[in-house]
Amino acid sequence: MIAFNLHTLKIDNPAMTVSLKSIMTLTTLFFINACGADNSADSVWRALPLKDTVLLTLPHGKVVIELAPQFSPKHVAQFSQLTQQGFYDQTSFYRVIDGFVAQAGPKDGSKEDRSVPLLAMESEWQTDKKWTYTPVQANDLFAEQTGFKDSFALGYQASKDSNFGKAWLTHCPGTVAMARNNEVDSASSHFYVVIGQAPRYLDGIMTIFGRVVYGMQHIQAIQRTEAVEGDYAVDHRDYTKIVTMQLMSDVAKADRIHIEVENTESTKFAERLVKRKAREGAFFYKKPPPVLDVCQIPIRSRRVK
Amino acid sequence: MIAFNLHTLKIDNPAMTVSLKSIMTLTTLFFINACGADNSADSVWRALPLKDTVLLTLPHGKVVIELAPQFSPKHVAQFSQLTQQGFYDQTSFYRVIDGFVAQAGPKDGSKEDRSVPLLAMESEWQTDKKWTYTPVQANDLFAEQTGFKDSFALGYQASKDSNFGKAWLTHCPGTVAMARNNEVDSASSHFYVVIGQAPRYLDGIMTIFGRVVYGMQHIQAIQRTEAVEGDYAVDHRDYTKIVTMQLMSDVAKADRIHIEVENTESTKFAERLVKRKAREGAFFYKKPPPVLDVCQIPIRSRRVK
Numbered sequence: 001m002i003a004f005n006l007h008t009l010k011i012d013n014p015a016m017t018v019s020l021k022s023i024m025t026l027t028t029l030f031f032i033n034a035c036g037a038d039n040s041a042d043s044v045w046r047a048l049p050l051k052d053t054v055l056l057t058l059p060h061g062k063v064v065i066e067l068a069p070q071f072s073p074k075h076v077a078q079f080s081q082l083t084q085q086g087f088y089d090q091t092s093f094y095r096v097i098d099g100f101v102a103q104a105g106p107k108d109g110s111k112e113d114r115s116v117p118l119l120a121m122e123s124e125w126q127t128d129k130k131w132t133y134t135p136v137q138a139n140d141l142f143a144e145q146t147g148f149k150d151s152f153a154l155g156y157q158a159s160k161d162s163n164f165g166k167a168w169l170t171h172c173p174g175t176v177a178m179a180r181n182n183e184v185d186s187a188s189s190h191f192y193v194v195i196g197q198a199p200r201y202l203d204g205i206m207t208i209f210g211r212v213v214y215g216m217q218h219i220q221a222i223q224r225t226e227a228v229e230g231d232y233a234v235d236h237r238d239y240t241k242i243v244t245m246q247l248m249s250d251v252a253k254a255d256r257i258h259i260e261v262e263n264t265e266s267t268k269f270a271e272r273l274v275k276r277k278a279r280e281g282a283f284f285y286k287k288p289p290p291v292l293d294v295c296q297i298p299i300r301s302r303r304v305k
Numbered sequence: 306m307i308a309f310n311l312h313t314l315k316i317d318n319p320a321m322t323v324s325l326k327s328i329m330t331l332t333t334l335f336f337i338n339a340c341g342a343d344n345s346a347d348s349v350w351r352a353l354p355l356k357d358t359v360l361l362t363l364p365h366g367k368v369v370i371e372l373a374p375q376f377s378p379k380h381v382a383q384f385s386q387l388t389q390q391g392f393y394d395q396t397s398f399y400r401v402i403d404g405f406v407a408q409a410g411p412k413d414g415s416k417e418d419r420s421v422p423l424l425a426m427e428s429e430w431q432t433d434k435k436w437t438y439t440p441v442q443a444n445d446l447f448a449e450q451t452g453f454k455d456s457f458a459l460g461y462q463a464s465k466d467s468n469f470g471k472a473w474l475t476h477c478p479g480t481v482a483m484a485r486n487n488e489v490d491s492a493s494s495h496f497y498v499v500i501g502q503a504p505r506y507l508d509g510i511m512t513i514f515g516r517v518v519y520g521m522q523h524i525q526a527i528q529r530t531e532a533v534e535g536d537y538a539v540d541h542r543d544y545t546k547i548v549t550m551q552l553m554s555d556v557a558k559a560d561r562i563h564i565e566v567e568n569t570e571s572t573k574f575a576e577r578l579v580k581r582k583a584r585e586g587a588f589f590y591k592k593p594p595p596v597l598d599v600c601q602i603p604i605r606s607r608r609v610k
Contacts, residue, residue, distance in 0.1 A: 098522045099478055099603055141446055141596050173404055173502050182587040195525070197478050197503055197601040201584060201593040214533060217403045220500070220525040228519060229607035279506060282487040288506040291446050296502040298404055302534035 039150065041267045045260040045302065046151070048213070050249035052076070054083060055257060057243040061218030064248070064259050065176055065210045068152055071169055072122040072209040075178055075187070079209060080247060082116065082189055088245035096225045096240070099197065103179055104242060105190030116188040119178065122207045124168035127156070133167065134264050136273060136294045142200040146170065146294035148264035152211060153294045155203055169208040172198045172295035174219075176210035193219050198295040213259050213301045262300040273297070344455065346572045350565040350607065351456070353518070355554035357381070359388060360562060362548040366523030369553070369564050370481055370515045373457055376474055377427040377514040380483055380492070384514060385552060387421065387494055393550035401530045401545070404502065408484055409547060410495030421493040424483065427512045429473035432461075438472065439569050441578060441599045447505040451475065451599035453569035457516060458599045460508060474513035477503045477600035479524075481515035498524050503600040518564050518606045567605040578602070 039046050054065040069076040082088065088104070095103040106112040133154060135147040143155030153172045158165040171177070175194045178187035187207055212219055222240040227233055248256055262269060276297065277290050344351050359370040374381040387393065393409070400408040411417040438452040438459060445451045448460030458477045463470040476482070480499045483492035492512055517524055527545040532538055553561055567574060581602065582595050 098525070137446070139446075141442070141444075141598060142594055182590070184590050197598065199601060200598065201601075203593065205589065205591050205593070214536075217529045220403070224522045229605070230610075231519075231608045284510065285487070285489050286510050288508065288510070289447055293446060293502065293505065296504060296506075300534070303536040305535075 039263050039265045041265060043263050044266050044268045046263040047258070047260050047304070048248075050256070051080075051247060053248040053259065054080075054210070055244075055246050055248050055251050055255075056215075057245070058218050058222070058240060059243060060221055060240075061215055062257060063215035063218050064213050064257050066151070066213045066259075066261065067210045068150070068169070068208070070150060071125070071152065072207050074119055075122055075207045075209040078117070078119060078189075079178075079191070083245050083247055084250060086244075087112065087116075087189065088242050090241055090243075092236075092239040092241050093222050094225060094236075094239055095192075096195075096222050098195070098224050098226075100195065100199065101192040102195050102219055102222045103190060103192035105179070113189070118185055119187045119207070120185045121187070121205075122209075123204050124166050127165045127167050129163060131165075131167075134270060134273070136297065137292045140294065142203060143170070146292075148269075148294070148299070151261050151264045151299050152208075153297075168204045170198070170203050170294060171200050171206070171208065172211075174212040174216050175208050176212065177202070177206045177208040180206065195220055195222075198293075200295075213261055213299075214257060214303065258304045260302050260304055264299065344568050344570045346570060348568050349571050349573045351568040352563070352565050352609070353553075355561070356385075356552060358553040358564065359385075359515070360549075360551045360553050360556050360560075361520075362550070363523050363527070363545060364548060365526055365545075366520055367562060368520035368523050369518050369562050371456070371518045371564075371566065372515045373455070373474070373513070375455060376430070376457065377512050379424055380427055380512045380514040383422070383424060383494075384483075384496070388550050388552055389555060391549075392417065392421075392494065393547050395546055395548075397541075397544040397546050398527050399530060399541075399544055400497075401500075401527050403500070403529050403531075405500065405504065406497040407500050407524055407527045408495060408497035410484070418494070423490055424492045424512070425490045426492075426510075427514075428509050429471050432470045432472050434468060436470075436472075439575060439578070441602065442597045445599065447508060448475070451597075453574075453599070453604070456566050456569045456604050457513075458602075473509045475503070475508050475599060476505050476511070476513065477516075479517040479521050480513050481517065482507070482511045482513040485511065500525055500527075503598075505600075518566055518604075519562060519608065563609045565607050565609050569604065 048066050052067040052069055054067060056063040056065060067076045091104055091106050093102050093104045133147040133149040133156060135145055137146045140146045143157065145156040147154055147156060153170045154167050155170050156165055156167045171194055173194050177192055179190040179192050180187040193212060223238050225234050225239060273292065277292050279287055353371050357372040357374055359372060361368040361370060372381045396409055396411050398407050398409045438454040438461065440450055440452040442451045448462065450461040452459055452461060458475045459472050460475050461470055461472045476499055478499050478501065482497055484495040484497050485492040498517060528543050530539050530544060578597065582597050584592055
């Protein structure tokens with residue numbers, strides 16, 4: 001008993017039916033695969049390119065991060081370069097606040113810290129009429145529209161005449177972004193992963209450049225550095241260290257973790273959103289409001305050989 | 306460098322000023338304390354009664370749960386009784402989905418499982434004109450109004466003539482609620498803790514009866530039971546067990562953890578909400594929308610001797 005099977009998190013498993021449409025779909029799929037594209041409307045899964053994938057090895061587990069060079073090219077370039085230099089190896093998660101963020105980087109003010117160039121903010125971009133995304137929800141508390149693009153959650157605001165607009169990646173659990181000082185263009189190497197309720201008030205003023213696609217439970221298990229008032233202080237020697245941070249393309253073949261993620265541009269994904277909003281099934285004896293929090297839609301990952 | 310001090314999570318530390326109002330306030334405070342009340346507008350902290358506090362001991366750490374008998378009396382009564390019988394000791398967290406919930410209880414269909422009476426839903430209640438709460442946000446995606454009452458996050462909807470309304474506790478990270486089958490009144494002993502982005506579509510159709518006030522990081526570190534597709538399956542022998550679950554009043558005095566929580570009925574708390582919404586400080590070189598997600602306002606706890 002106690003099903004509590006919120007099937008919304010389970011993999012959709014519709015009965016197999018082969019229609020003319022499916023056959024046409026299949027044909028298209030083969031064609032598109034042959035061209036190397038993988039986010040057509042018919043591909044449920046999208047393989048992550050090894051060079052845009054990071055393997056973060058923690059003492060207690062392995063984590064995979066998908067980088068977003070299409071949204072934050074300079075941040076990804078610098079982060080990738082530092083990663084390749086072994087810059088993050090043996091650095092600590094020195095600011096870990098339960099329900100908020102796990103932040104890591106070199107020792108504050110150290111030679112390594114000061115050696116890294118500052119980056120210009122890459123938090124939002126202009127869109128034109130041709131730009132597309134998968135819409136999720138209108139009139140979200142923090143955005144006129146929310147949606148997904150390339151599996152990343154985003155906010156969108158159209159111009160008054162709808163001829164163009166602006167879009168920005170949004171902070172959800174698992175989001176990887178660069179920390180900064182008070183100045184807008186002051187990020188360098190310190191990064192954080194969101195480990196609690198989406199701090200969306202940071203949207204548009206921080207550069208998001210990746211997201212955790214595997215091993216998020218190990219990020220959640222990182223030693224907190226801030227204790228509850230009145231409790232025993234956390235010893236800095238207990239802080240969780242990064243064992244190694246590597247681009248997946250630099251990892252020995254046998255040790256690579258190959259991940260495919262849900263293609264948010266697919267027809268199946270759009271269908272899943274509709275279904276999730278409707279909350280069908282006997283469990284929902286009373287229907288919740290037909291709305292979706294863009295950060296409460298898990299984007300599935302799978303491990304492939 | 307890299308301050309990234311989102312002071313919003315830090316304790317407000319305004320300069321001390323003694324005004325006539327403060328002195329009057331102080332007098333009131335003494336009076337109220339003498340009566341045993343502790344959620345007056347002037348008490349920043351509220352001590353948790355030992356009998357409505359649960360000590361959940363996990364293999365890797367101690368967790369404290371505040372129960373909510375004022376909102377869900379029957380669920381709290383049954384949960385407390387089971388806890389006192391040692392019912393949960395050595396049971397497992399058998400359904401732990403990263404970003405969603407950690408659920409525990411007896412073995413499905415076992416004698417223990419079947420022995421527990423079913424409970425009638427206690428998910429919302431009617432309010433009258435005298436009922437008060439601390440408002441947070443209007444036109445939240447899931448509620449006409451959100452707010453807090455006795456440190457619990459809630460949703461509120463007024464009747465058309467505003468003479469009465471309904472209120473319900475809302476699912477936030479750390480929320481403790483009873484699982485159920487498809488039927489509305491089918492909860493018994495299986496409970497879950499929210500460990501990811503607030504699943505607010507469950508509001509009003511599940512009974513929330515507590516919240517984690519200490520040790521949430523240990524809940525976050527519970528072994529997940531569902532693996533990513535294609536990954537090594539999680540062995541059920543690795544599931545995290547509850548070592549013991551006790552009412553704090555039943556714990557040996559030396560082992561008790563005394564917690565005080567932020568009094569959400571205080572003037573100071575209302576001030577903190579205004580400040581948090583305004584996002585003052587040089588860090589916010591561009592202001593986010595002046596809105597608050599009720600689940601993204603950490604209610605502080607402190608440990609006292």
